Amino acid sequence: MKHRGTIVFAAGVLTALGAGWAGFPRVIYQTHQQPVDFSHQIHADKAGSKCDDCHAFRADGTFAGVPSLDKCSGCHAAAMGSTVAEKNFIDRYVTPQREPAWLVYARQPENVYFSHITHVKRGNLKCEKCHGNQGTSNTLPPFQQDRISGYSRDIWGHAGRPAMTMDACVACHRQSHLEHSCLDCHK
Amino acid sequence: MKNSRRDIFKFAGGAVAGALFTPAPWRLITDAALWSENWPGIPRPARGEIRARFTNCALCPAGCAVRARCVGEQPVSLAGVRGGLCPFGLTAHHLPYHPARLKQGPIEEASAAVAKRAADGIAVLDLNPGRTVSWTYRRAMALLKGRYLAPESQAVAYDLSAAKTVLSIGAPLLDGWGTPANVIAARRNFRLIQAEAVESRTAVLADEWIPLAPGTERAFAQQILGALQGGRPSVLASELAGNGPSLVIGDAPEIPEINRLLGAWGKIVVAPQEAPVPDSWTRSAAAITLLADVPDHSIHVLLIDESAAASYIPWHRIQPKLANENPLVVTFAATRGGYARHAKYALPIAVYPELTDDIAPAVDSIHPTFRISVPLVTPPAGLANPAEFVGALAGATASNALRERADEIHKAGLGTVLTYADAKETPVKELTPDAFWKALTEGGEWTQKGARRILSQAPGKSIDPAVRPETAIDLPLIAIREPGNPALVSPLMTKLYQESNLRLAPNRVALHPDDARAANLTNGARAILQTRAGKCSVEVTVDPAVPPGAVLVGSSPGIQDVCAPGVRAKVVSA
Numbered sequence: 001m002k003h004r005g006t007i008v009f010a011a012g013v014l015t016a017l018g019a020g021w022a023g024f025p026r027v028i029y030q031t032h033q034q035p036v037d038f039s040h041q042i043h044a045d046k047a048g049s050k051c052d053d054c055h056a057f058r059a060d061g062t063f064a065g066v067p068s069l070d071k072c073s074g075c076h077a078a079a080m081g082s083t084v085a086e087k088n089f090i091d092r093y094v095t096p097q098r099e100p101a102w103l104v105y106a107r108q109p110e111n112v113y114f115s116h117i118t119h120v121k122r123g124n125l126k127c128e129k130c131h132g133n134q135g136t137s138n139t140l141p142p143f144q145q146d147r148i149s150g151y152s153r154d155i156w157g158h159a160g161r162p163a164m165t166m167d168a169c170v171a172c173h174r175q176s177h178l179e180h181s182c183l184d185c186h187k
Numbered sequence: 188m189k190n191s192r193r194d195i196f197k198f199a200g201g202a203v204a205g206a207l208f209t210p211a212p213w214r215l216i217t218d219a220a221l222w223s224e225n226w227p228g229i230p231r232p233a234r235g236e237i238r239a240r241f242t243n244c245a246l247c248p249a250g251c252a253v254r255a256r257c258v259g260e261q262p263v264s265l266a267g268v269r270g271g272l273c274p275f276g277l278t279a280h281h282l283p284y285h286p287a288r289l290k291q292g293p294i295e296e297a298s299a300a301v302a303k304r305a306a307d308g309i310a311v312l313d314l315n316p317g318r319t320v321s322w323t324y325r326r327a328m329a330l331l332k333g334r335y336l337a338p339e340s341q342a343v344a345y346d347l348s349a350a351k352t353v354l355s356i357g358a359p360l361l362d363g364w365g366t367p368a369n370v371i372a373a374r375r376n377f378r379l380i381q382a383e384a385v386e387s388r389t390a391v392l393a394d395e396w397i398p399l400a401p402g403t404e405r406a407f408a409q410q411i412l413g414a415l416q417g418g419r420p421s422v423l424a425s426e427l428a429g430n431g432p433s434l435v436i437g438d439a440p441e442i443p444e445i446n447r448l449l450g451a452w453g454k455i456v457v458a459p460q461e462a463p464v465p466d467s468w469t470r471s472a473a474a475i476t477l478l479a480d481v482p483d484h485s486i487h488v489l490l491i492d493e494s495a496a497a498s499y500i501p502w503h504r505i506q507p508k509l510a511n512e513n514p515l516v517v518t519f520a521a522t523r524g525g526y527a528r529h530a531k532y533a534l535p536i537a538v539y540p541e542l543t544d545d546i547a548p549a550v551d552s553i554h555p556t557f558r559i560s561v562p563l564v565t566p567p568a569g570l571a572n573p574a575e576f577v578g579a580l581a582g583a584t585a586s587n588a589l590r591e592r593a594d595e596i597h598k599a600g601l602g603t604v605l606t607y608a609d610a611k612e613t614p615v616k617e618l619t620p621d622a623f624w625k626a627l628t629e630g631g632e633w634t635q636k637g638a639r640r641i642l643s644q645a646p647g648k649s650i651d652p653a654v655r656p657e658t659a660i661d662l663p664l665i666a667i668r669e670p671g672n673p674a675l676v677s678p679l680m681t682k683l684y685q686e687s688n689l690r691l692a693p694n695r696v697a698l699h700p701d702d703a704r705a706a707n708l709t710n711g712a713r714a715i716l717q718t719r720a721g722k723c724s725v726e727v728t729v730d731p732a733v734p735p736g737a738v739l740v741g742s743s744p745g746i747q748d749v750c751a752p753g754v755r756a757k758v759v760s761a
Contacts, residue, residue, distance in 0.1 A: 008194045012201020020209020028214060062237045062256075109224065113264055146214075149221035182683060187264045187277065 063116035132161030241630020245560035250546030270368025278677035307487035309333035314496035317547030325472035327581035356437030365551035401737035408439035541566035602635030662755035693743030
């Protein structure tokens with residue numbers, strides 16, 4: 001056959017593209033479900049919660065991150081709805097006073113220092129700028145953990161969420177003319 | 188249809204080409220790099236609630252107040268409380284994990300060896316005098332009939348806030364000279380004139396930089412002194428006299444007299460003061476002896492305390508004082524880089540922020556102060572405590588000396604204690620001894636403001652009538668030294684300051700391109716630095732900012748052993 005060589009080569013290309021784009025992510029990322037099927041949307045719409053009601057700053061300016069069980073128990077001492085997710089939350093965590101082991105999509109390496117209060121209060125950045133539209137989601141996306149590095153897939157920007165890599169930080173700082181030194185983040 | 192070997196290769200080639208257009212290879216490269224960042228042994232701060240703890244930085248006599256953000260017991264970042272910290276202080280929480288750190292040493296063997304020979308002639312060399320442990324050494328040496336040796340101490344303290352014009356002759360005023368917070372706070376109120384051979388960081392930030400020919404700092408000081416004494420007029424001397432109060436700082440012996448003539452004496456230049464010391468200590472302490480005053484070959488056992496060393500004495504000045512036969516040298520050090528190279532026993536010590544020690548007054552500390560470096564990290568087992576080691580030789584207990592000193596300060600009932608957590612100043616007389624001690628050990632500073640001791644006359648430093656520069660045709664360069672670094676610097680900071688050319692690496696020298704060309708040296712070349720005192724192996728940086736005829740040297744003990752600022756030197760290819 002005249003084009004046999006080209007066809008074989010193209011088959012190799014297509015196989016690699018398929019494996020690389022479809023198969024590789026399934027192999028490299030391990031998918032974990034969050035301990036609680038939490039809806040940001042319900043909390044924002046029905047309870048009128050704002051981001052900083054739960055993801056608050058402490059009195060000393062440090063960021064509390066994911067709220068502790070105490071914060072949830074303040075409203076959910078008993079079930080407030082009839083969903084299975086809420087029943088599970090009450091039974092598994094609130095009643096036995098067990099902290100849910102939340103998986104943090106934005107977890108950065110240990111050698112990175114990041115001040116939320118500086119970016120939110122002084123830089124006037126909206127939460128969505130880095131975390132995407134997490135606050136309007138109805139379910140928490142699965143946590144995809146890289147099997148080799150251990151980091152969340154979201155760090156590199158995924159499924160419409162912005163990247164949270166050093167390059168992304170540097171690009172934003174450069175755009176805002178706020179380039180300082182390595183020690184700003186790597187203390 | 189049968190597949191040939193050629194088909195397999197074509198398919199594989201296509202697969203490789205296709206793979207390059209998928210995330211797989213790039214992801215694997217990044218992942219491999221990230222995986223390598225998480226190897227075992229890398230310090231990993233615990234996650235959890237962050238709380239603040241306070242201490243005082245013990246890396247240099249500035250003793251800056253430190254706020255440490257800690258997760259559990261682990262400090263994860265350090266910051267200044269009143270003003271900033273220097274870059275070394277900012278990264279000091281890395282020091283306990285420094286790869287070059289000494290962690291083991293034969294403490295008991297060294298103790299037995301010293302005890303056996305102490306009666307022959309023992310001395311302690313304290314490179315950071317003015318601390319409470321310095322008194323322990325002095326008391327122990329009095330009991331053992333030994334000598335307490337210290338570098339020439341600072342005879343004066345400077346109140347920069349009272350100066351309107353400051354002339355710095357080669358002093359790194361804005362680069363580690365005093366307490367950063369004090370210097371920066373006072374900086375806006377004075378005009379700074381920096382006179383030195385290289386455009387240092389202080390020169391860059393000064394209002395005026397006067398470039399001097401290398402090695403002419405002393406002649407420059409003499410010229411100003413001559414003008415102030417009515418000799419040949421000088422524009423600079425007139426400016427200093429007319430825009431006072433003026434202060435001149437630097438190493439030239441003419442400077443105290445210049446300051447006296449400028450009227451700085453008593454206004455800006457005052458006597459350094461020490462926090463109260465128990466009478467029983469002062470009564471039973473050995474005198475402070477300068478190394479130069481010790482007879483040659485008279486020391487049989489030398490103990491060297493290198494912890495937070497404020498200065499370095501070249502080994503060629505120490506060696507002649509040691510006994511000819513089998514002298515025993517024991518050093519308390521954090522690394523093998525200093526006197527450990529010459530010592531029989533190098534005993535590991537705690538490093539800041541594991542250290543419990545008070546901090547000697549800084550050069551710009553005009554009031555008596557007492558600050559304790561409180562440990563933020565528990566030191567590992569197997570470290571030597573220099574105070575207890577020396578105290579035990581004399582049969583004295585030293586473990587409670589800091590508390591005894593604090594009680595003495597409290598007994599005097601003077602001054603106030605500033606607690607960093609709430610920025611509150613409380614008069615000492617309103618506190619119980621326990622509350623005073625608690626305030627000091629939770630991050631605080633005792634100060635007796637207003638207790639300003641005026642010097643009646645300039646300290647007697649003999650001034651040679653004429654400058655007699657060392658001349659040597661075979662040593663064509665004049666050494667200029669960079670400001671010193673602490674003995675132990677965070678590896679992160681070492682990497683940053685060397686890559687950004689902020690400081691030379693400890694074993695590096697920098698030459699002007701013309702001098703490098705003349706010596707047939709290129710950037711990064713291995714070379715030998717030679718002076719009258721000896722030679723050492725260095726690496727060369729070629730830098731047009733170094734003036735021709737000069738060699739800018741780093742601050743490693745190896746270089747300091749052979750090369751002091753202003754000496755003639757030569758750099759030759761290794």
